[in-house]
Structure formats: structure tokens, C-alpha cells
Amino acid sequence: MSTADNGPWWRGAVIYQVYPRSFADGNGDGIGDIAGIRSRLNHLSALGVDAIWYSPWYPSPMADAGYDVADYRDIDPIFGTLAEAEALIAEAHALGIRTIVDVVPNHCSDVHPWFQAALAGGPEAPERELFWFRPGRGPDGSQKPTDWLSPFAGDTWTRTTNPDGTAGDWYLHLFAPQQPDFNWEHPRVRAEFEDILRFWLDRGVDGIRIDSAAMLAKDPTLPEATPDGPNPFVDVDAVHEIYRSWRRIADSYPGERALIGEVWLPDYERFANYLRPDELHAAFNFDFLGCAWEPAALRACIDATLAAHAPVGAPATWVLSNHDVTRHVSRYGRADTTFSFATRREGVPTDLELGTRRARAAALLSLSLPGAAYVYQGEELGLWEVEDIPYELRQDPMFARSGRVDPGRDGCRVPLPWTGEAPPFGFSPDGAAAAPWLPQPADWKDRTVRAQTGDPHSMLELYRAAIAIRRTDPALGDGELTWLPAPAGVLAYRRGGGFCCLVNLSDAAVPLPPHQRLLLASGPLDDDLLPPDTAVWLRTPSEPGGPAVPA
Template identity: 65%
Template sequence: MPHSPAAWWRTASIYQIYVRSFADGNGDGIGDVAGIRERLPYLRDLGVDALWLTPWYVSPMADAGYDVADYRDIDPIFGTLAEAEALIGEAHENGLRLIVDLVPNHCSDRHPWFQEALAAGPGSAARERFWFLPGRGEHGELPPNDWRSYFGGPAWTRVTETDGSPGPWYLHMFAPQQPDLNWEHPQVRAEFEDILRFWLDRGVDGFRIDVAHGLTKKPGLPDVGPDPDPTDLPYQDTDGVHDIYRSWRAVIDAYGGERVFVGEVWLPTPDQFVRYLRPDELHSAFNFEFLCCAWEVGPVREVIEQTLAAHALVGAPPTWVLSNHDTIRHVTRYGRQETGFDMGDKRHGAPTDLDLGLRRARAAALLTLALPGGVYVYQGDELGLAEVEDIPDDLLQDPTWERSGHTDRGRDGCRVPLPWSGDHPPFGFSPPDAPAEPWLPQPLVWKDATAEAQSGEPGSMLSLYRTALTLRRTDLTRLPETVSWLGTGPETVAFTRGDDFACVVNFSEAPVELPAHHGVLLASGPVTGGLLPSDTCAWLRLAPGAASDTNAL
């Protein structure tokens, strides 16, 4: 099916809600559906078009809900299925679409299928839904291959049979509590198509697909070897995955309302990435190259050019994202000497200039919102929150902490519950009559960063986001989906979209002269005398007769 230029998802601003850390409605210190429902007016007024919710399904929470035991129900810590259905309807009433997370690569070891497989024993049909294989070595004491878990350690765990004897090994590319499903099995494919219909029937507007590139594996599950080719790994991006998404696209296209798929696709080359965005597969995918990019003029311009060129090949809109629940918050990253990011980042606690990081984060926000395509805002980005790096060791919950032998502190620092109001924790995260201790501790310095504290401040990060998101919806989404570069100097990224709009970012350490313009529509910092300060972004009106007042927040 050809992409529609007018489709909402081509230009959408989507707000990511990490459910357990957004808002606590029942006073137990954990975010929930009730909390989201109470904060819908805040999200509506922020100016976003849609919400993406991380997994809310029944789960033992070995990996914060990405280990799903029941895909058709809500975990009690988050609420009930009836509350979820009410949220979908109330979001729509507030003009917000709702996208839910789907985790198809693996399930929980508490899922009925896996429990059935363990009980059924070797060679059973129930085990064929997973990857159970005999071990290597004289007595099967070695894993079937050399694959390593993304969370550290081997990607295989050996089972003990009901009679106490050692059995085969099962594959888990993440934690041992997350067995990989065998997507060669027809029951797995049929099950997930039914899960899609279950939630589409309840009105969700789409799905964010976890580990979208990893579902199928190379036949025979061969070793990676000592010097693997990152473009040809046996556990990701195999050809069979595209057949799955073609069948899913047929399912979702049967529903009205322009429902969408968003893929979490971490791959090393643009050619691999855009295959997932062909017109009969996924609608869009996260732009991790941009997220990981250093705050430097050359890399930023290069990744923008490559992103636009790659997406143009398949007619898909690019996406732009600065942070998410798996990555260090960019306010902190931008305040360091090394501003890039990779999943093996070991720079925890590195010297950080948070004032510099915040200034750059303001500029980056306007840059992303000015580019054609869709944009994602991770909860707390709009408040300018920094990474929390002083969580006590005994409170860390990310499985990466244990799996790495306490060498990688994991992702908890970007998952700390949001500060809404007040001068001390829990900062309005829980109901005022039940101020429970949040599931992760909030830093005291957040009293100046709460949504309440920033709402009345014209120069706050929250005010910048509200203004920018509103202008993006009213003005920028109507602009051409192409950019034309401006020659404004080697230390700037500057482009136009159409005849009346330009975006300029100054990456140098000194002010630079803005190109000829007829007004500053919005700026991330003060603009005086036609000079753009260091680490600042400005949106310019180019046509005569445009508004000439400066909105420098």
C-alpha cells in the first residue's frame, strides 16, 4: 500500500511514556494507568500528537515489563484492562493517539507456553515454540553456540528436567527470564496476529515493536565467531523477518484510522535499516544514528543528510529522537567532553557541565522539531531532566547491573520517576494524600525542574517545548519534506524548508551572524543584534511581512 503524504504519522510528535515512572495514581510509588489518565490534560497542552506506552502487560518484571507473561491483560501494578480501555478512549477525546509496546522476540519464562514447554520435557511439541537445543561437549555441558546476551553473559541457559537430570539449553538474547520465541513455528505467528487484533479492536492506534530486527534467526544458529561481521549476525536482520511484517501490515491495514507500526531497529547500515520501511512493511522506525550522534557540526549534518537520503529511497518519513528509556539522558551526555553515545557506554560519572548540557539540549530540541518527519519526546525531555547517576547500588533494578557483574549500572538513571510539583520527593509523582516513596529515588535538585515550577516561567525548558510543539503543528508540518542547506559557515547547521522557514544551529564557541531574515520565529536562547550565540538554535522567517518579534525562550 503506498504511503499517504497526509498520513498523521508522517509528521507526528510522539511522547514516550515509561509507564512505571510517569505518574502514580494509586499511591504505591509506581506509575500506572490511573496516573496517565490524570495527566492527559498536561500531555494535550504540551502539544504532542500521540503517546507511546512501554509494556503494561502482565509480567514478573524481570526486565521492567519487557518479559511478558500475558499479552492480553494489564499487570495489576499498572491497573486493569478496563482502565486501559478507558485510557484509550480518553486519550482520543483529548486529541491524542495511543501506541502500545509489543514484545515479539521473546516472552517471560512465566508465560504459559514456556511453563508448558518445561513440564512437557525433551522433544515435546510445546518446546518447538522456543529454541531448545542440546548442548555441546561430551555431556552437553556447553552452550549450543557462542552467542552472547545483550545484557551480558551467555545467551543460553540449561534446564533441569522434572526428574532432576540436566536437559537441553534454551536461547535468550536478553535475560534468562526472557526466552526467545521460535518465529519459524506457525503457532507463534498466528498468536501474535491475534494479539494485534486484540488491541486494535480496543482502539489502539499502533504498535512500537521491540527488537524488531531480531525475531528470526539464521538457519542452524551458527556461531558468531571471534571476529563477527556486524552487518551479518546470525541472530538479527535475517530475511525471514520481513515476511512477518508483511503479514502484520495486512492485519493492521484492515483497520481504519491509519494505525501504524514503529520499529525498534538497531542496525549498522542505512541499507539494512530502510528495508523495514518498504511500503508493505513498517510505517516508521527509530533513528538511532541521530540519537547516538555527537553534538558536533560534522556528525550532526552528516547523519541528517544520510537519514533523509535513506528514507527517500522508500518514501518513508524519518524520525528524530534524542533520548529514550534505554539511553543516557542527553542533557547529561551533551554536557560531557565526549557527547556521543553507544549501548556499550561506560562513561558513568564522567565530569559533566549540566548548564552546557541544558543549553545544547534546548538547541537540539528545536533542531529535531524543525526537521521533516516525525519526532519522539521521551518523558522528562520537556523538563530538561539530567541522568540520575547517584542511585545507591542496592536500589538498582536494571538486569544489566547483575548480568554485567556490577560493571554496567544499566538504564535506571534515565528511568527515575518524573517530578511534577512541590519542593521535595516524591514531587507530586504520587497522590498528595498518599505521597509514597517512588520505586527509584528522585534527586533533591529536581525541585526546580518540576512541571509546576516550569509552567509559569517563559524561559523554562517546558515553555520552550510547548511553544515549539505548537508552532510545529500549526506551521512546520505544512512545510516541504525536503531541506535545502544554507552556506552559513563551517560551524553551523542551517537549512530551509520552503521559501519562508530556516533553521540555524551554532556549534561554534562564538556568536555567528544569522542569514538574512525577516523575523525570529523561535530561538533556544537570546538572539540580539542578528547574532546567534554558541550552542543555540533559531527558527527564522524568511519572507517579507512575516512577524518580526523574537521568541527567545
């Protein structure tokens, strides 16, 4: 975030997502951990990020990579200890880096003590009220209570067996069967999560990322979902009172504590409701993440995003990749550059050179738009989606539940390459016996942190340079954007103080506008021409309206 910006940190921060299992392995078991993260904090400090968001690190059977939480107030032993997490928070703070933890409130693990008590106690167990237990339909209760479809593919209800061995009620799980949904109408659920928030805020975390934030409340009548009607389990109005109570808690703490929602909604107005002044501080912009690498589509997405956030005074967020989606180096190298879970498939022809060139341009685009920017671990290295993971090594339940139609999310979760010429590329300590939990491509030898450090043409040095400029330029981070006249296929805008960004998405090179200084380019220029799939940051004269890009 610009040092000249005196607003709350989360309005213009560069936030780096750490997927703990794949960032760095400190103990040599092939799985990333807190010790590994602590040993690599210097990388994040050199990158210049303002905050780190950690994907779940809680005790879990790992049916869904930690998003099936068994205990929200501890650390899974594969990652370390609570004391190590507290030390990590303190060490990051000493480097000027804030901490965001991931809270999963829609569901827990099926080994969570509450759910185990609900099963063991039978139909009369009071803990069943904390979840969505319902009798089945039909004369013998053998039919699911509803025909709701899971985002994970497959069913959303699983039938239980009573303690006496007879067939029992069904329980709701919008995701995997190992992830029973909480009943947020119950005050005990609300009180529990308010206490969980306080637990982590007391330990100095600066933000809470809320998983599946729009899905907590359900229509209690459990109607079927219809194409034209409201969804009975996504964006139900009752969810907003939950976040108002959370906001009161966050605001009661010293400093600036942020609530950041994972909100997948197609309706911009409904999306903005989560960002009202008494609810969440920010939410992820998935439209931008899934947008095609096309000038009209990108401009429309940027305009719609800024317009949606303006009425509620919330900052936009810009995200290119995360732990759930195909890495954008691969997406941008394909004929279809969009992202959708419904259409994700293996074996799509990919031009990684083209995808890398576009990803470099997208970095300058996303890091210069108004609001906060998110960097998913490895995107600063130009990593691509790993698509040749042997089936027997894949762990994402989306792969199995889709009948192997959806390749799953393992390909964007492969452990990072740090040093060396061959796997594990410094991910684990030298001499470690265990291989990384997912195999790394041998071709990543040119994408390690060490190989890219000091190389002015590398993706890593591009990110370092861009974030360094962003931190010192008062025009960047939160603020306004003004579009400039430009040739067809070119996005051009100014941010104030003479800062100008151009992104050429056309098939031909275009002249640069008059400028005082070239700040940064995503790729080599052709004298004073901006080649296709290239972006540039310029310092231009500060006259009103800014410079027009020559046609």
C-alpha cells in the same frame, strides 16, 4: 503535526513516550500507573503531542521492567486494569491524542504459560518447538549450543533440568534468562502474535511499537557469529515476511494504523528494507540519538537518514532520548557527547548547564527536521540522568549482568517531578505512604511541571512553543529540507514557506541572516547574533535558495 499536512499522521507526528512506571502514580504505592497517566493527560494535551507511546504495561514478573511479558492481552495489576487502559485510550482520543502500544515479539517471560508447559513437559513437550530448545555440545551436553553474546552482557543460553531431575536441554535467550526467545519459524507463534495485534487494534490503538524488531528470525542452523559474516540472530532475511503479514493486518483496519520498529542496524540499506511499502511504516533513528554534538557529524547523520528513507518513501524519525539511554542533557554536557552501550560508564564529568543549553538547541533541531519527532517523558522538563542511585535500589538487569560496569538504565527512568519543593514532587498523591520506586534528586525542585509552567525561559515552555509552531506551520513535519550556506560550525536549513532553522555549534556568535520575524530561540540572543550552542527558528523571505547566513 502541521494541520496543513494531509498525509498519514505518523509521517509528521510528535510522539511522546510514556514509561508507565515513572510517569505518574495514581494509587500512592510509589509506582506509576494508568490512573496516574489519566490524571496527567492535561499535561500532554498542553504540550501539544499527537500521540503517546506506552512502554509495556502487560502482566510481568518485571525481570526486565515489563519487557518480559507473561500475558500480551491484559494489564499488570501494578498499572491497573484492561478497562482502565481502554478508558485511557478513549480519553486520549477525545483530546486528539493517538495511542501506540509496545509489543514485545522476540521473547516472552519465563512464566508465560507456553514456556512453563515447555519446561514441565520435558524433552518431548510440543511447546518446546515454540522456543529454541537445543541439546548442549560435548559428550555430556554441558557446553552451550553456541557462544553467542547477549546485548545484555553474559550468556544467551540457560540449561534446563528435566522433570526427573537430570540435566536437560538448553534454551536461547538473547536477553536475560527470564526472557526465552520465541521460534518464529513455528506457525503457532506467528498466529499468536497476529491475534495479539488484532486484540489491541480492536481496542482502538493507532500504532504498534515493535521491540527488538530486527531480532525475531534466527538462522536455524545456529552458526557462530563472526566479525565479517552475517549475524545469525539480527536482521535475518526471514524477518521481513513477518512484517508483511503484520502490515496486511494493520491495513485491514479503518483509519491510519502504524507499525513502528525498534531497529538497531548500522547498515542504512538494510535498515531501509524494514520500511518498504508493504512492511513497517516507520522505525527509530538511533544514529541521530547517538550522534556527537558536532556540526559535521550531525549534518552527515541527517543527510544519511534522509537518503536512506527516500528510496522507500518512508518518513524519518528523530529521537534524542528514550528509556534505554543516558538522558541527553547529561550526554551533551560531557567531553564525549555520543551514546554507546559499550562505553556507558558512571562518574563521567558532566556540565549540566552546558548540557541543558545544548539540549534546548537540540529540541529545535529535532522538532524542525523532516519526519516524525519523539519526546521521551521528562526531556520536556530538562531532566538529567540520575547517577547516584544507591546500588541496592537499582533494578535494571544490565547493571548486575555487567558486573556493575554498565550503570544500567535506571538513571533515565526516575519518576517525573510534577509539583512541590521536595520528593516525591507530586508523583504520588499527597500523603502517600510509599516512596517513589526510584529516588528523585532534590535538585529537581526547579524542574517540576508547575515550576516551569508560565516561565518563558523554561524548557517546558520552549517545548510547548516549538510544538505549537510545528502544529500550525505547513513547512514542518513531513516534507523536504534544503541546506543553506553558513559559516563553519553552523547548521542552517530551510523547510519551505520561508521557515529557516539555524543551530550554532561553533565557539563564537554568528550573525543572523536577513529575516522577517524571529519565531523561536532556544536561548537568549546577543542583539542580532546567535550565540554558541543555540538554535533559532526564523521566518525569512521565500526566495529560491533562501538566505545565506553571513560569515
